[in-house]
Amino acid sequence: MTPFSMFLALQPLFRESWGLSNTASGWISSAYFGGYMLAVPLLSSLTDRIDARRVWLAACAMAGFGALGYALCANGVWTAALFQMIAGAGLAGTYMPGLKLLADRLPDRPRPRHVALYTTSFTVGSSLSFWVVDSLARHMPWRSAVAIAALGPALAWLLLAVGLRPVAVVVTTVDGSNAHWKSVLRSADSMRYVAGYAAHVWELFALRAWLVPFVTFVAFARGAASPVSPATLAAIVALIGVPASIAGAELIGRLPRRRLIVRVMLLSIAASIIVAPASLVSWTIVIGAVCLYSAFISADSAALTSGILDVAPPASRGTAMAVYSTLGFAAASAGTFAVGALLDVLGGESTFSWTLAFIMMGAPNLVGAVVISRASR
Numbered sequence: 001m002t003p004f005s006m007f008l009a010l011q012p013l014f015r016e017s018w019g020l021s022n023t024a025s026g027w028i029s030s031a032y033f034g035g036y037m038l039a040v041p042l043l044s045s046l047t048d049r050i051d052a053r054r055v056w057l058a059a060c061a062m063a064g065f066g067a068l069g070y071a072l073c074a075n076g077v078w079t080a081a082l083f084q085m086i087a088g089a090g091l092a093g094t095y096m097p098g099l100k101l102l103a104d105r106l107p108d109r110p111r112p113r114h115v116a117l118y119t120t121s122f123t124v125g126s127s128l129s130f131w132v133v134d135s136l137a138r139h140m141p142w143r144s145a146v147a148i149a150a151l152g153p154a155l156a157w158l159l160l161a162v163g164l165r166p167v168a169v170v171v172t173t174v175d176g177s178n179a180h181w182k183s184v185l186r187s188a189d190s191m192r193y194v195a196g197y198a199a200h201v202w203e204l205f206a207l208r209a210w211l212v213p214f215v216t217f218v219a220f221a222r223g224a225a226s227p228v229s230p231a232t233l234a235a236i237v238a239l240i241g242v243p244a245s246i247a248g249a250e251l252i253g254r255l256p257r258r259r260l261i262v263r264v265m266l267l268s269i270a271a272s273i274i275v276a277p278a279s280l281v282s283w284t285i286v287i288g289a290v291c292l293y294s295a296f297i298s299a300d301s302a303a304l305t306s307g308i309l310d311v312a313p314p315a316s317r318g319t320a321m322a323v324y325s326t327l328g329f330a331a332a333s334a335g336t337f338a339v340g341a342l343l344d345v346l347g348g349e350s351t352f353s354w355t356l357a358f359i360m361m362g363a364p365n366l367v368g369a370v371v372i373s374r375a376s377r
Contacts, residue, residue, distance in 0.1 A: 001122065001124075001125025001126050001128070001129050001152065002067075002125070002128070002129050002132055002133075002149040002150075002151070002152025002153070003063070003064075003066070003067030003070070003087060003129065003133075003146065003149045003150050003152060003153070004091075004125065004126045004129040005126065005129040005130045005133050005134075005208075005231070005234075006067060006070055006071075006087075006129075006133055006146045006149060007028050007029060007032070007070075007080060007084060008029060008130070008208060008209055008212060008234070009129070009130045009133040009134045009137070009212065009231040009234070010133065010134070010137055010142055010145075010231075011025055011029075011212050011213060012212065012213065012216050012230070013137070013142060014028075014080070015213075018075075018076050018077070018080075020077070021340075021344055022213075022340040022341070022343040022344040022348050023337075023340050023341050023344045024077050024340075025213070025340055026209070026336055026337040026338075026339065026340025026341060027077060027081055027337060027340075028077060028080045028081050028084055029084075029209040029336045029337070029340070030209075030332075030333040030334070030336040030337040031080075031081035031082075031084040031085045031088065031333075032084040032085065032087060032088035032091075032333075033088055033205060033329045033330075033332035033333035033336065034085055034088065034329075034333045035066075035084065035085030035086060035087065035088030035089040035091075035092070036088040036089065036091050036092040036325070036329040036332075036333075037088075037092075037325075037326055037329045037330045037332075037333055038085075038089065038092075039059075039088075039089035039092035039093065040092035040093075040096065040322055040325040040326050040329065041322045041323075041326050042322075043055050043059055043089075043092050043093035043097060043322075044092070044093075044096045044097055044100070044318055044319070044321050044322035044325055045180065045181075045318055045319045045322040046097075046318070047097050047100040047101070047104075047169075047318035047321075048169075048180055048315070048316060048317070048318035048319055049169070050169060051101075051104070051166050051167055051168070051169050052097045052098070052100045052101035052104060052169075052318075053101055053160065053164060053166055053167075054166075055093050055097045056093060056094050056097050056098055056101055056160060057157060057160060057161060058093060059089070059090045059091075059092065059093020059094050059097070060090060060093070060094055060153050060156050060157045060160070061090075061153070061157060062086060062087075062089055062090035062093065063086075063087050063089075063090025063091060063094065063153040064090070064150050064151075064152075064153035064154050064157070065086060065090075066083050066084070066085075066086030066087030066088070066089070066090055067083070067087050067146060067147075067149060067150035067152075067153065068147060068150040069082075069083040069086060070083035070084065070087065070146055070150075071143045071144075071146035071147035071150060072143065072147070088329075090153065092325065092329075094156075095122060095325070096321040096322070096324070096325045097318075097321075098118070099115070099118055099305070099309075099321065100317065100318050100321060101164075102114070102118060103309070103317065104167055104169060105167060113246075113249050113250065113302075115249065115302045115305050115306040115309070116245050116246045116248070116249030116250075116301075116302035116306075117246070119245060119301050119302055119305055120241070120242045120245050120246060120302075123238055123239065123241045123242050123245065123298065124239065124242060126208070126238060127234075127235045127236075127238035127239040127241075127242075128235065129149065129235075130212075130231045130232070130234045130235035130238065131231065131232055131235040132149060133145055133146065133149050133231070134229060134231030134232060134235075136148055136149070179316075180315070180316040180318075180319035181316075181319055181323075183313040183315070183316045183319075184312060184313060184316050184319050184320045184323050185323070187311065187312065187313060187320075189311040189375050189376050190308060190311050190312050190313075190320055190323070190324075191323075192371050192372060192374060192375045193304055193307045193308040193311060193324065193372070193375065194308070194323055194324050194327050194328070195327075195367070195368060195371045195372075196261060196265075196300075196304055196307075196368040196371055196372040197304045197305070197308070197324055197327070197328040198327050198328050198330070198331035198364070198368070199265065199331070199364035199365050199367055199368030200265075200297070200300060200301065200304055200328070200365075200368065201328040201329060201331050201332045201335075202331040202332060202334065202335035202361070202364045203268065203272070203297055203335065203361045203362055203364065203365060204297050204298070204301075204332070205332040205335060205336055206332075206335040206336050206338075206339050206360075206361040207237075207293070207294065207297065207361055208234065208238060209336040209339070209340075210336075210339050210340070210343075210357065210361075211230075211233070211234045211237060211290065212230040212231055212234050213348075214275075214276075214354060214357075215230035215233055215234070216230055217348070217349065217354060218279045218283075218286060221279065221351070222279070222283070224283070226283060227283055227287075233287065233290075236291075237290050237291055237294045238294065240291045240294045240295050240298070241294055241295065241297065241298030241301070242298075243295075244294070244295040244296070244297075244298040244299045245298045245299065245301045245302050246302070247299065248260065248264065248298070248299040248300055248301065248302055248303055249302035249303065249306070252302075252303055252306070257303050257306075257307055258372055258373060258375050260300065260303055261300045261303050261304060261307075261368075261369070261372045262369045262372055262373050264296055264299045264300040264303075265300065265365035265366075265368050265369040265372075266365070266366075266369055267296045268293065268296035268297055268299075268362055268365050269362045269363065269365050269366060271289070271292050271293040271296050271362070272293055272358045272359055272361055272362030272363075273355070273358070273359060273362070274289050274293075275289045275290055275293055275354075275355075275358045276351050276354040276355040276357070276358050277351065277355060278290075279351060279354075280351060293358075293362075305324075307375075308320055308321065308324050309321075311375070311376070331364070335360075335361065335364070338360060339357050339360055339361060342356060342357055342360055343357055
């Protein structure tokens, strides 16, 4: 995950040197998730037929290639977006296929606690990426910083290639070449969790994509720099999701999954409304509001992902996760771009425009909450 924020952490730098508008920044940010969305249907569904380890290793190499290409060749909107897409496609073959890789090696289905530990590794990695890329870029040219971050996937490839043995995958015979896809699409509960995840990911990655510009705006509006650098603050805010996600997973044993997800989504909407107005009070309040919002965003992550594993047709879990990720990261791409476009329309230099931007981040949760509330017990 080290190259994850190669654009996001340095967005103010690229906006100045490449002359980017908010919409152009949104394109580059969303290209990462667009690459994920295009690649995941193939890569994740492959894990129903071959060992997920093979998919994971190939995709990890792709992620490293995308990051190195960005470091060497990115010089504007289109080249940056291209290598963001390649890196995002690499993530598509490591994130959900990685969960399938674990599921194939466990005697039973992963429990919510297992899923929470796995999904928080994504949060930790993406959070540390902000800190690593920003810290390196403070001491060297940004291209060198991103090139060093590109070593992360190479190390990951070695760890998995050496430390994890192949396993035989039991392939269930199904009728027709599209039977896995049909069984998932016909599963109403599976599609409800897919819709809930789409709302969750729209919000999650819109916040990560626009937090650094928001903190930069607050510093300008208040005439006082943030207590920590914007990228470091983004890393801290994202890390708040780790205990929040684990806590949400633990609550599943005490509170019905549907009820937990619905409550968290509604609380997240409420939190999104207060973030930008908090900037009018003090740095302490705005940082607290952003951390609270991040916690609510992440609290239903493990509940949603363990939910799709529970309700998906057993022979088609890899395909179910492909649908889950495809539509989820399509929403991530759309949300990241939509917030940037909205900020351009509103000017992006007022508390009012940022308030509407944060409301746009949280609003899809209303749809998610309604859909999840109708899932089977």
